[in-house]
Amino acid sequence: MVSELSRTLQDGYVSYGWERRMREFLSVPFSSSFLSILLLPKASDQGASHYNDLEDTLARANAWLNASQVSGVPIVFMNVQTESLLTKISGKTGSSTVNAGPLSGLSNLPNASLYGFEDYHGVDIGVVRAVRLWYASLGGEFAIEIKLREDDTKLGFAISRTEEGFLFISSVIDDDENLPSTRSGLKRLYKEASNSSSLLVVSRVANQKVLPWIVSSIGAIRCFDTVSISQKLSMHRHAKVPITIHVLLWDRACAFPSDSNMSRAATPSVLPLPSKDQLSRRLDEDLMQLMLPEFPNESGVVDDGEETDGDRVQLLPPEVPNESSVVDDGLEIRLERDTAGGILL
Template sequence: MAASDQTLVCVKQVKQELSNEWDESMPLPGDIIEGFSTHNSDADESFLPVKTSSEFSSQLGKINPRLESIWIKVRRGDSLLKLQTCIVQQKGYVLRRKYTIQATTDHRHIADLGDLTLEQCTELQVMSSRVVQTQGKGLHIDRIKYDWKMKVGTYLPHQSSSVVSSILFTPLAGEHCINTTTARCMAWFSASISSGVPLVFVNIQTELIPPTIEKTNLSNMQQKHYTAQIIHGIRLWFLPGLEEIPIELIPEPNEVRFGMEINRTEEGFVCIYSVTGGTSADRGGLKELHEEATANGFLLVISRLEGKSKMPTSVCSDGLIHCCDHAEMKDLLVSAIDQYEIIHLHVMAWPNQTRSSPTQVVGFAALLPPQRSFSTHHYD
C-alpha cells in the first residue's frame, strides 16, 4: 500500500454545527488520533495506539462502563496535543453499538470518527484552523468567578428569598376558557391592592398543571382508555411591596407577648392590625410603621417570618386559596416569647414609606437605578 493510501483515525466532522463555539481544547475536524489513555499522564507508554476507527470504537465501549472520560493524543498540524474527552454512544446504531468521543465542555460537540488519508486529514485541519483563528479575532467569551454566597447574603432580604413571589390559579370545575381563569386571577390581585396590600405586578403567564385524577379509582378497562386531560392554569408573579423591611423583635424579661395582633385578609395575606406600645413590637418599629401605613391607606403585611415566605401560593379547582396558617403563626410567636427568643420578620413597604430601616432593604425600589444629579459640561 502506498504511503498516500494509508489511513489514519481522524475526526471527520463534529455534530456541533455552531462552529463559532469551537475552541482548541475540543476534538476538531482533521485531528489525527494517535492514542488514548485512561490516566492523566504525559508518559508515552500510558497511551495505547489507535489503528482503526472501528477498533477505537470497540475499545471505548469496553472502557465506558468504568470511566466517563479519557485522554486522547491527537496530531494537529505540527503539534501533538493531549485532550480530555468524554465517552458517548453514537445515536443511530441499534444492532451494534458504536462509541465515540465528546468535548468535556460542550455535550453537543460529538466527534464523528473515520479512517482517512493524511491528505484528507490535512484538508480538514486547514478548515478547522481557519474557523478557530477567525474566532480568535473576535470577542472572546470569558468566564469569571462570582461570590454567590456573599451576593445572596447582601442583596436579598433573606438567603432563602427569591424577592419575587407568585400564585398559581387552577381553573374551576367547568371553567374551560383561559380568559375566565385570567379574569379571576386579576380580580384577586385587584382586590388585594384595594384592601391595602402594597403588591407590585411583575408578570402573568399560562402554566401546565398535572391532572389530579387518581387512576387507582378507575377500573382496568377505564385505565386502558384513560387520557390525562391537559389543564392550563394562570401564574401571577408579583413583588411583596416596593421592598421588604426587616424587623427584629427582642423580648425583655417578664414580657408575656410581643405586642402585636395579626389577622388574615380575604385574599390570604397576614397583616398586623394593632401594636401595643412599650412592647418588643413597638421597640422594633412596628407601631410607627403601622400608624404610617394606616394613615396612607395601606395594611402592614407580613411577607416572611423567620425567613419563610407567608404569601398565598395557589388557588385550587374548588376556589380555595392556599395560604399560610395564621393560627400556626400565633402559636410560633407564643412559643418564642415563652423562651424569650428573638423573632425576625419582614413587612411589605408601600409607596412613599418614610421610616428608615437600620439594615439594607431589598425589593422593587432597590432594583431601580439610583437618583443622581449630574453636572452639566459645556464642550467647545
C-alpha cells in the same frame, strides 16, 4: 483571512459562586424576593373532569389582584404567564380531550385550560394550563427584629388575614411604651400604614414566606392561618427568643426614619424597584402590546401531575387552613381574638 472572518464564535460554561452570591446579595439568604401566586383552572363540575377556560383563570387572577389592592395590600402588577402542568387523565376526560382529532379542536386550543395527548405507551396525558401572577411590593420588604425581655407578657399587636390570603397587623396596643411592638418600631410603621390607607402586610415570619401562593381547582386560596402564626410568635415570647418578621412597605422612605430604634437587617446595595408611576406606564405599554394582533409566546414550567382514578383530574386537595383550634404544647399560651377577627398577642 477570509476563512478567519467566517470562523464561528465559541461559547462554553464558566463556574459561578452561587452559594456565596445567594448569601451576600439577597436580603434573606437563599430566598428570593420574587412574589407570585399560581391559579389552577376552576373545575366546572363536581367530578373535576371539565375545567373553565383560560380566560376565566386570567379573570380570576385579575380580580384577586384588584381586590388585594383595594383592601390596602401595597402590591403592584408585574407580569402574568401560563404554566403547563402534566397529569394522567382517563375515562370521559381522556376521550374528550385526546380523541378529538389532530386538527378539529386546534382553533379552541389557545383558550383551553385542559387538553391531552397519548404517549407511546398509550397513556392519556393531560396538560393543565394554570396562570401564574407575578407582583411586587410598592416599597419592598422590610425586616423588623422583635427582641424579648424577661418581663414581657405580651407582644402588643394583633394579626388578621384578608379574604385574599394576606396576613397583616390589624391592631397595636397604644398606651404602653415598653411593649416589644413599640420597641421594635412596629407600632410606628402600623400608624404610618394606617395614615396612608395601607395594610401593614406580613410577608415573612422567621425568614419564611407567609404570603398566599396557590389557588386550587375548587377556588380555595392556600395561605397561612393566623392561629399557627400567633402560636409561633407566642412561643418565641415564652422562650425569650428574638424573632424577625418582614412586612411589605407602601413607600421605601418609611424604612429609613431619622428617629427610630428599629432594627434593620443589613441588605446589600441592589437596584430599587421602579416607582409607582413607572410601573403604571409599563402596565399601559404592556396592555397596548396585548391589543396588537400578535400571538405571544407562552412560557411555563412543566410539572408532574397526580395520577387519578376514573374521570376525576385532581389538581390539588381541597385543603383549607383550619383556625378553629390551637394546639397547646405544654405552654400556657393565651390567644385572644380581637374585634377585627385576628389574634391578639
